[in-house]
Amino acid sequence: QPEHSEITTCAYCGVGCTFKAEMRGEEVVRMVPWKDGKANHGHSCIKGRFAYGYAHHGDRILDPMIRESIDQPWRVVSWDEALTFAADRLNAVQAKYGKGSVGAITSSRCSNEETYLVQKLVRAGFGNNNVDTCARVCHSPTGYGLNQAFGTSAGTQDFDSVDEADVILVIGANPTDAHPVFGSRMKARLREGARLIVVDPRRIDLVKSPHVQADYHLALKPGTNVAMVTALAHVIVKEGLVNESFVRHRCDWDEFQAWAEFVALDRNSPEALESVTGVPAADVRAAARLYATGGNAAIYYGLGVTEHAQGSTTVMGIANLAMATGNLGRRGVGVNPLRGQNNVQGSCDMGSFPHELPGYQHISGAAAREVFEADWGVKLDPEPGLRIPNMFDAAIEGRFKGLYLQGEDILQSDPDTRHVSAALENMEIVIVQDLFLVESAHYAHVFLPGSSFLEKDGTFTNAERRIQRIRKVMTPKNGYGDWEITQLLAKKLGMGWNYHNPSEIMDEIARLTPSFRNVSYEKLDEVGSVQWPCNDDAPDGMPIMHIEGFARGKGKFVITEYVPTDEKVGPRFPLLLTTGRILSQYNVGAQTRRTENSRWHEEDVLEIHPHDAEERGVLHGDWVKVASRAGETTLRAQITDRVAPGVVYTTFHHPLCNTNVVTTDNSDWATNCPEYKVTAVQIAKSNGP
Ligand code: SF4
Secondary structure, three states: OOOEEEEEEOOOEOOOOEEEEEEEOOEEEEEEEOOOOOOOOOOOOHHHHOOHHHHOOOOOOOOOEEOOOOOOOOEEOOHHHHHHHHHHHHHHHHHHHOHHHEEEEEOOOOOHHHHHHHHHHHHHHHOOOOEEEHHHHOOHHHHHHHHHHHOOOOOOOOHHHHHHOOEEEEEOOOHHHHOHHHHHHHHHHHHOOOEEEEEOOOOOHHHEEOOEEOOEEEOOOOOOHHHHHHHHHHHHHHOOOOOHHHHHHHEOHHHHHHHHHHHOOHHHOOOOOHHHHOOOHHHHHHHHHHHHHOOOEEEEEOHHHHOOOOHHHHHHHHHHHHHHOOOOOOOOOEEEEOOOEOOHHHHHHOOOOOOEEOOOEEOOOHHHHHHHHHHHOOOOOOOOOOOHHHHHHHHHOOOOOEEEEEOOOHHHHOOOHHHHHHHHHOOOEEEEEEOOOOHHHHHOOEEEEOOOHHHOOEEEEOOOOEEEEEOOOOOOOOOOOHHHHHHHHHHHOOOOOOOOOHHHHHHHHHHHOHHHOOOOHHHHHHHOEEEOOOEOOEOOOOOOOOOOOEOOEOEOOOOOOOOOOOOOOOOOOOEEEEEOOOOOOOOOOOOHHHOHHHHHOOOOEEEEOHHHHHHOOOOOOOEEEEEOOOOEEEEEEEEOOOOOOOEEEEOOOOOOOOHHHOOOOOEOOOOOOEOOOOEEEEEEEEOOO
């Protein structure tokens, strides 16, 4: 029987389910989905239920460790010695190579308060803007694209809104695996009669599962999203399906006209683009008509949109579709990015991009900078810092020598692993703060043991901009919450921080961030959660945005010219590899592989169409070598017609297979988000790894 319990929030995906953590002493005995949770209404998936397993796992490193160089064994030391070592090395590197030679990467698994402190440490302590977040490699095109179109880097709706959708358009997302609680909710709405369009190269479960069947599955070739959204727009414009009243009142009319002229060109018709997308023009036409005329139409999209060379363009193309048809500003409609990790939205909100202060205030803006300078008592660098891929390039060139990694395993998560390891190897101080000796720790000089979400207070912000509390239910096994470790490092670097608890950090965030002005722990404890903006204009938050007008004023239509990716099939690499997640695992699996979830998934496999398998003499369960221009890995073959001929698919949950050995350095033109979803590969039967 539990002795006590606390309400807290799941630390896996962007749904943000709340749970009652039932405790016996310092042990979590059960995680019970919380019936009053506004994102999950008492539901959960198997990841969240068993998440506490990794907090108690024996692999956790609980003592700080240091080593002079990466070929030496680790030495367990006191916190004081580890932090002094880290600070001395950072100072020495900056003295030798310059202020801009160090930086930090924070994680969307961390809390808002932790992320805020890391960017403050970089800006106020390191004296540069070399801070980035793993949102760089997932939803940075969402931040860019939605900001261009609407003026805010966030989804437009709350989850509850789906209950009033008549048409659901899912693009590049697999909600039943990656966002299971919301995926189930979407299915419930579909069972009530909502119509469904799926745009995805792979036959995801939503396309056909018990009681749910998509009206249209537009199984496009990987890398052709922009052609697809432009073809859909072509039909809407040419067949007179534009909501002219909405566009005239709410959007820039001149920009709309230029866009309409562009999409109406013959070369943008579904027929002209059929050879590009591989999707029959008749299906594209029918899907466009359904989206434009089927009542309330809501778009949900995921990393299958963003992780492309034209990720930002597709996001803006999606926004164009919603504006052209007036599907914004009320329940049941909208543009809804399904954020991957628990706090992708929050890590972006908290200023962890190299060009933005908290609240998306550009670092080059003197007025915004002055507010932070006055509060922090420092002068800030107005130049944007290095993005994650730029840090790697600079490290290989010998210009970037020190990295503080908080909760992010770049060696497994980022593309082109060989490039990442070469960059890490070239650094003189790598500090890894994590729960386990993750892959990146092979290149670390300092290991600072991190704490799990059960061991600290804080907040996460989910995909619907909902700010929710996490609560400390057990004493940190390592001695400190992650925010305290960052504060200790800052103190060693001479900064006079003196936060007593994360609530004080949130008060500072609210003071300096207009969209968070009315957020406090008192308020969150009182009302449960709020959706930003939460300020004098919206004292209780804002479930649905852009009701009267867009945050930027008039909505902006952007011309979306399709540019083929450089990653092309050819005789050497004749197949296209795309990637995704499965239900039981989360991202690189550092946590889920250390829970009960490992029962349901032991290895990543390569899905391959029967024709492609037969051509290569590959049988179900055979080992196959997958090679690209970046590298090669070995996976077991799973023969299935879920994928089309010419396309192969895998997940990225296991370090042994490390899918990112083969993904390349291609990235989104606007944000450098890697093109994980398109890699030209060859496969051949193999004897195993
Ligand atoms: Fe909810 Fe996502 Fe956690 Fe599953 S992983 S319990 S859907 S927040």
